[in-house]
Amino acid sequence: MDGRTSLANETDVAGNLDAGGGDLFRAIANSIDQMVWSTRPDGFHDYYNDRWYEFTGVPAGSTDGEGWNGMFHPEDQEKAWAVWRQSLETGEPYRIEYRLRHRSGAYRWVLGRAQPIRDASGRIARWFGTCTDIQEIVDAREVLARSRDELEALVAERTADRDRFWTNSRDLIVLVDAQNVVRAASPSFETILGHPPRTLVGLSSLDLIHPDDAPSSSEALSEAFEKANLTDFENRYRHADGSYRWISWHTAREGDYVYGYGRDVTAARCQAEELATAQDLLRQAQKMEAVGQLTGGVAHDFNNLLQIITGSLDLILRRLPEDETRLRRAATNAMTGATRAAALTHRLLAFSRRQPLQPRPVEVNRLVTGMSELLERSLGATISIETVLAGGLWQVEADPNQLENAILNLAVNARDAMPDGGRLTIETGNSHLDAGYAHHHAEVTPGQYVLLSVTDTGTGMDAQTLSKVFEPFFTTKEVGKGTGLGLSQVYGFVKQSGGHVKLYSEPGQGTSVKIYLPRRLTDGAQEEEEAAQIVPGGSQRETILVLEDDEAVRAYSVEVLRDLGYGVVEAGDGPAALRILAEQGERIDLLFTDVVLPGGLDGAEVTRRARAALPDLKVLFTTGYARNAIVHQGRLDPGVALLTKPFTYADLATRVRDILDAP
Structure with a gap:
């Protein structure tokens, strides 16, 4: 057959399903698994294969014409008709997915497809279509889609978590x-x-x-x-x-x-460094306190020994004939050495903060100006002195003699650090040490201070030397040229006065010592130094009770007082003194007592008990070591009179007379 004959035969079959070719078509259509259907050119359904009726369960012929649309899910009907009409109008193949009612009454997804068959002239002779059950495919697709959505949601969540972690x-x-x-x-x-x-x-x-x-x-x-x-x-x-x-x-x-x-970790490191610094400061403070306790105790015992030595030499010098030149020179030299030893013990007491201070209002600018001649003599011609004194400087309350001594010590140290000459600058100013500064420096109380700075252009010191400069007996000077007590005395005096001292130095860059003394909050006139007096004597009508546990010191005191003309009674401990006061209380004009006594009954306690019976009893304390009994925070208790050891004949005479003559 040629091509035209084949085409004509197919067209005949397609155009007339009732002819013999129709039987062949139906046999073929019923042999396949898909639902097969066919329509006339205008879309009128006139054929369904057996699979259609098996699937839908409807009677034969019930879905011819437009009856097939009633088999669709209500939500799919409009769409199915629209697509079908589009194909009928354009001749384009028909393809759609919709839900078809199954014989069970449930709807299942099917894939509907149709192709037009045209005759030799190109006109549509018939439509042939199929419906394929794709429910399992749709189910799988939904599962896949659901899994994809879940995966995408999970990925999005994880991404959001990561982004939040990154961002926050x-x-x-x-x-x-x-x-x-x-x-x-x-x-x-x-x-x-x-x-x-x-x-x-x-x-x-x-x-x-x-x-x-x-x-x-x-x-x-x-x-x-x-x-x-x-x-x-x-x-x-x-x-x-x-x-x-x-x-x-x-x-x-x-x-x-x-x-x-x-x-x-900046804050943590700073805290660790601050802790280490605080621990170092604590260790240093503990070491200085321990050394202070030791030096204070040594100074106390040494002062008693010096009292015996200087007292004996003083008596010898007073009683030697003027023509005993050789003996007088020897005694004078011995007294000079003892006086120097007393100065050393005084510095030890200053470092240990056990010296009894006598603070009063001090104008630091005035004190520095008054020392100019002394400093010039002490430093020599090769060192120039410059003073930079601030206007409106606050007053301080300090022991002026000790402050003057501290300035002199610093100046002498500066001189020794400038062997070839240089410049010494003394500067004053008002200052404020805040809580931040106090946090990093032990024993500093925030507040207002007067700053006294002594700066030299000398050799300077390295960090290792700086860490030891305030320790007693530490010195960088050659043997025999320094005791190592100058800076320790400054340190002790400033600390005992409630102040702060800071030292800055670098090798070859000089040294600056800054002393901060607390501002005096109330104004007061600076007291003038008392004029020197002639050694006054006493009278046998005036009786003094000498209470001293050291026999040699007591013997010296008794001898001097008797030599001055006083009546003297002596006791070696507190209980003995109290018995004498109980027996002769009205006859005793003055109690001259050591502070430190054995047996747990010190001079302060003896005084307290004695005044309970004799409220008008006058008392003069003496000590080589200031104790808390009469000295608190570096100051004598109000109304307390004190004569520090070692004292001289004239010191004792003047102090006793002053107290006896006081109202």
Whole structure:
């Protein structure tokens, strides 16, 4: 057959399903699994195969014409008709998915397809279509779609978690490649270091690191790429304001990148450093306190010995004939040596804060000006002295003699540090030490202070020397040229006066000692020094009770007082003195008592008990070591009179007369 005959035969079959070719078509259509249907050119359904009726369960012929549309799910009917009409109008193949009612009453998804058959002239002769049950495919597709949605949701959630971690992390997170180039930086870089993350991308990871930390940081990063992850590696990163922050890093390598996780530990390091500093200050304070206790005790015993020596020499000098030149010279030399020894013990007591101070209002500018001649004589012609005295300087309350002695000690130390000459500058000013400063310096109370600064252009000191300068007997001078007690005396006096002393020095850059004395909050006139008096005597009608446990010291005191003309009664301990006072109370005009006595009954307690019976009893204390019994916070208790050991014949005579003559 030629092609025209074949086409004509197919057209005949397609056009007339009732002809013999129709039987063949129906046989073929009923042999396949799909539902097969056919319509006339105008879309009128006039054929369904057996599969259609098996699937739908409807009677034969019930779905001819437009009855088939009633088999669709109500939600799909409009769409199915619209697509079918479109195909009928255009001749385009028909394809649609819709839900078809199954014989069970449920709807199942099917795929409907149809093709037009045309005659030789090109006109549509018939439509042939199929319906394929795709419910399982749709179910699988829905499962797949649901899984995809769930996966996408999970991925989105994980991504959001990661983004939240990245965005909200309070630690630094950075991604660095093998060339040390920053590929990503978390927003926390701006929060912690002030650098927007976008400005860091493309920079070297070492660009913000402190220059001193760059070598170790570069080595650590190489190790993070090549060997092992870093743990608690610390370096300093530059903040946008120019300061540096300490960052502790942990790293993790992934492929050709290293993730760095950095925590700002600046505050923790500062706290650790402050703790270490505080511990050092505490250890230093404890050491100084221990040394002070030791030196104070030594000074007490030594002062008693010196009292015996100087007292005996004083008596010898008073009683030697004028023509005994040789003996007088020897006694004078011995007295000079004893006086120098007394000065040493005085400095020991100053360091241990056991010297009894007699503070009064002091104008520091006036005191410095009054020392100008003394300083010039002490320093020599090779050293120029410059004073920079602040106007409106506050008053302080301090022992003027001890303050003058402290300035002189500092000046002499400065002279020794400038063997080839130089410049000494004494400067005053009002100052305020705040709580921040006090936090870093032991025994400093925040408040207003008067600053007295003594600065030289000498050789200076290194850090190791600076740490020991206030310790007694420590000196950098040659043997025989210094006792090592000058700065310790300054230290003790300032601390005992409630002040603060700070020393600054560098080798070759000179030294500056700054003394801070508390401001006197009430104005008061500075007292003038009392004029020297002639040694006054006494009368046998005036009786003095001498209470002293050291026999030699007691013997000297008794002898001097009798030599001055007083009547004297003596006692070696507190109970004995109280018995005498009980027996002769009305006859005793003055109790001259040591502070430190054996047996637990000191001079202060004896005085308290005695005045319970004799309220008008006059008392003069003596001691080589200020105790809390009569001295508190470096000051004598109100109304307490004190004569420190070692004292001279004239000292004792004058002090006793003053007290007896007082109202």
